[in-house]
Amino acid sequence: MAEMRFMQAINRALGDAMEADADVVLLGEDIAAPGGPFGVTRGLLDRFGESRVRDTPISEATIVGASVGAALSGLKPVVEIMFMDFMTVAMDAVVNQAAKAHFMFGSQRPVPMVIRTPHGGGLNAGPQHSQCLEAWFAHVPGLKVVCPSTAADAYGLMRAAIEDPNPVVFVENKSLYPIKEDFPDEPSHVAIGAATIARKGGDLTIVTYGAARKTATDAADILADDGVSAEILDLRGIQPWDEAAVLASLAKTHRLVVLHEAVEAFGAGAEIAARIADIGFDELDAPIVRVGAPFMPSPFGRGLEAEYIPNAERVVAAARRVLE
Amino acid sequence: MAEMRFMQAINRALGDAMEADADVVLLGEDIAAPGGPFGVTRGLLDRFGESRVRDTPISEATIVGASVGAALSGLKPVVEIMFMDFMTVAMDAVVNQAAKAHFMFGSQRPVPMVIRTPHGGGLNAGPQHSQCLEAWFAHVPGLKVVCPSTAADAYGLMRAAIEDPNPVVFVENKSLYPIKEDFPDEPSHVAIGAATIARKGGDLTIVTYGAARKTATDAADILADDGVSAEILDLRGIQPWDEAAVLASLAKTHRLVVLHEAVEAFGAGAEIAARIADIGFDELDAPIVRVGAPFMPSPFGRGLEAEYIPNAERVVAAARRVLE
């Protein structure tokens, strides 16, 4: 069991997938010669050459749209959108084309493509470089959405996403990139839509994904000092998400907190809470409490951003509310 | 009390606002000389001239972005995006620019603009001309989102939206356009974010908005035959939405169904259900059941679309579940 950074795990998954399948190609701004703005694609140009690893002009709408066309014509493109905020420029290609092609053309062809994009704060990058917009994509039938929180999951989900015959939005929390973690010698695929229990517990369930898993763990540590045992479920997949795993945990704890870095209102957590307020209602012994960013753009200033991103204290407070 | 079509009410609101304020200008594809693809802007070019009522090229990203610049420079633009599906082409301007300008520039200037856009099915217009994407915009701090269901509300909300100093996404269900309704002789503004009780009842609450209000009413009629009295709350505003009105109704009925035409999963209804599962939990005597479109693109064929759009039977079934 060696150590590996989160970003290296993604790099390795891309490399392994490209070794395994000559149809996998990479597209994006500054991903080839420069190795990516965060270094995620470093070395892949040298290994796989200019035809398969392509620097593109600053043309998000077109590179995603071209990925759809390429996917419909036999390639498996993995396209990088440098910041999730820039997905706004490519939404037609994602939503009207990639997501719908299999369905609306009568199942004639799959659309095997992956859109890699970093979300999240922590770099004081401000309102246009920090947004967590995964809820938008989860609302679009035909897309899959994943958001790993560990190096091993990043590897496994990337391999699965590239092999999936559907368009997958692969969300990478940029604050995780440099983090080093245990990495298996023989890493394996992770099924899209399968949650994992990040920590076992019996008093309440915290459902989360991405970088917020760390926040949940910190909160669980604090709660443990008070004798409260929190179970943490890391969804990993947001569309589809692992309803059964949430229900199973709830059957033990009967109390639910939903946590993510995205803005709380109309965020992905709303679906989880809403769904459980329906099918899990009889299991609930307390209100479902969500923790997310407040309803404001991601602010620039250090203090502002620090207060903006959900922290362990807020999760602990939410836990206390459901334990009341 | 005369009768007026839904689309005429919007037309009248636009005309009245333009009479009242010379800064109000209209932009959009085919809205001036042709009077709009659905005829909503008919006659306004003749009344207000070419400078204030402008046909644009097919350049959604730019006409919305230009509306932001115009709003920051003293105009109050009302821009039409012909189908809500085409908002995908203009998302940067809406989300990164319009929504954030007031906040990220330190409250220096308001961004008084309205984006009018029709959503919804019923015309067999297929997967790229029928989407209800309002949940996306409700998730974006800085935007307001409204969706009227009656001619009077359409008028009143449009007047309020134009006068609001913030960017408002004004969603018009296109199946409502031709519908004729009572219209007050002296129509008034409707506060953004204020719900209205569309029907009084005591056994359960149906929260809805837009064209689905009619579906809710049909369902309530069926339930009434069985002696069940449903209260229907028409939100009208989705961001902000009237939490207090929902809680007040729930305090009477203790049972909640949330209904909209949009896809159920990760839709606007998720937020309402999630929020009530938190702050309204103690009032709930039953699961919260949502009714929305299934998780698939809006299909073309007649039978397919008819089955796709939520109907009264599905609402009745949901009501029966919460009444169990």
Add this chain to the structure above:
Amino acid sequence: MAKAKPTACDNRTARLRDLHERMVLIRRVETRLGELFAEDEIPGFIHLSIGQEATATGIGAALGTDDTISSTHRGHGHALAKGMDLGGFFLELFGKADGICAGRGGSMHVADFDIGMLGANGIVGAGLPIALGSALAHQVKGRKSLSAAFFGDGAMGEGVLHECLNLASIWSLPVLFVCENNGWGEFSPSDKMLATTPLKLAAAFDVPAKSVDGNDVEAVADLAGTLSDAIRAGKGPHLLECKTTRVLGHFAGDPQKYRDPAEIEALAKKDPILRAERKLRRAGISAGDLAATSERIDNAVEAAIMQARNGANADFASAAAAVYAGGA
């Protein structure tokens, strides 16, 4: 399109007969679609290309099955010129289970991947990057194919065209950009909405470009052939502007009140089918011959319509199960 292989001297006439027949097919299909729409047999938004058949047909004649095309909201002609099966086409427009898109897409989304027709598209300009990506696949996979991107003059308003011209140019992709310039974008005349032309734009990106009378099917086919040869020879993207005529309105049922009646009347003179027929007559094809073609096509179209009418409706459960590939 079935490719006749006649001997040298009547090569051109034989080809023109093929082209003419294809145009008559498109015309007949769309004339009937207009009627079926008016009679409420066919739902949705229908955009007819009557008057523009020579463009679709001429381009289609230059392409093989391994070549790909992306199309627009006005895509019936492109689909039929590329060889889409009439049965699957009509079943689709009726929203039937056996439609080419299983009744889920309709007129704005007809597609047939087996013949390289990557779909009509409801979003103006959106077909351009799709064709580009298909060309990228051809290039990466070392195929000799090319990819044609149809777009209207109105689509020149969308920035995605600019992006695609640029990307195709720097990567030397095998793309044929085809502008169907009918002078209108919905209800607005393009000369009021655009300060540029396809040729000027192409020039700005060093993409070789030509303009052609888009109602002269032979001229379109000739030029499309020349440009396609250049593309296949590795000379990178090319653009062809076809100046053509939208005889009917933007959509089936559009009364075209925004248009000068004299302008509409004048269009008859430019009819691509009548022009081809005059040429054929001069080349010695008899009126009876032409009438026979027309009758054959009418029969085929009516048979397809009848089949479509009687087809089973698309089934909801199958649609619901088709949101994801692989059944996930």
Add this chain to the structure above:
Amino acid sequence: MAKAKPTACDNRTARLRDLHERMVLIRRVETRLGELFAEDEIPGFIHLSIGQEATATGIGAALGTDDTISSTHRGHGHALAKGMDLGGFFLELFGKADGICAGRGGSMHVADFDIGMLGANGIVGAGLPIALGSALAHQVKGRKSLSAAFFGDGAMGEGVLHECLNLASIWSLPVLFVCENNGWGEFSPSDKMLATTPLKLAAAFDVPAKSVDGNDVEAVADLAGTLSDAIRAGKGPHLLECKTTRVLGHFAGDPQKYRDPAEIEALAKKDPILRAERKLRRAGISAGDLAATSERIDNAVEAAIMQARNGANADFASAAAAVYAGGA
């Protein structure tokens, strides 16, 4: 920028002194920003325009307070050339409550609406439609103002530029498109990414355009003045390409490993400030005079930094209350 009004014969020298002083200010501000960022006093993403000061300054000199500009991610120079207050600027970059944007925007979003600076922008190309809309407001409201849209060469990849050139052209809007062509878009050389040039694009839309040595501040100011006069005279949009040099990397801290060291070294010869100083010396301005200017500016910058350091941090509750105008 303060406008001196000297007598005829030393008009040009006086103006050059002003221009030079403004460039020195921008250089000093950004040099210090680079240091403050390296010392972790300033957070976020910082894009410095060192080497490009003549472009911002020359354009700024042609504009009045009633004219508007939209800027890019590399906007410090544009802001300062338009007249942004140094105090509010530094407070913003430190994320302080009294920053020009209340500490909510930072480097990528500096804006000052009172002087027509409509904001730097984190989205490549997004400033273009904003400037266009501002020009629309000028036109509709009958103002004599113009609106300048700064964009980089890399931004030519984005289709929104195409759309804006078109719309400005058909509506004859008072827009000055300013391309700061520094040859790079992040870590990629633009000649590999673009098949076009600003002049070719402008020509495609009938927008009159000129290219200028963007490191010659007088040349930029002259040409910007000429084009602005034409715009104010109702002649519609114009474009100015300023060929300039990005001396430092894409962002503060970028080691520029992707760049030939010889290329970077050669940039010193093109330094716009040194060039202006050589001219000033030839016009009789003493070295002491220039040193005094520099010292005055240093002092002003250090004072602003000190003020910013000591400023109160932005307050979360105020930010939370500012999401909507009108407090809603």
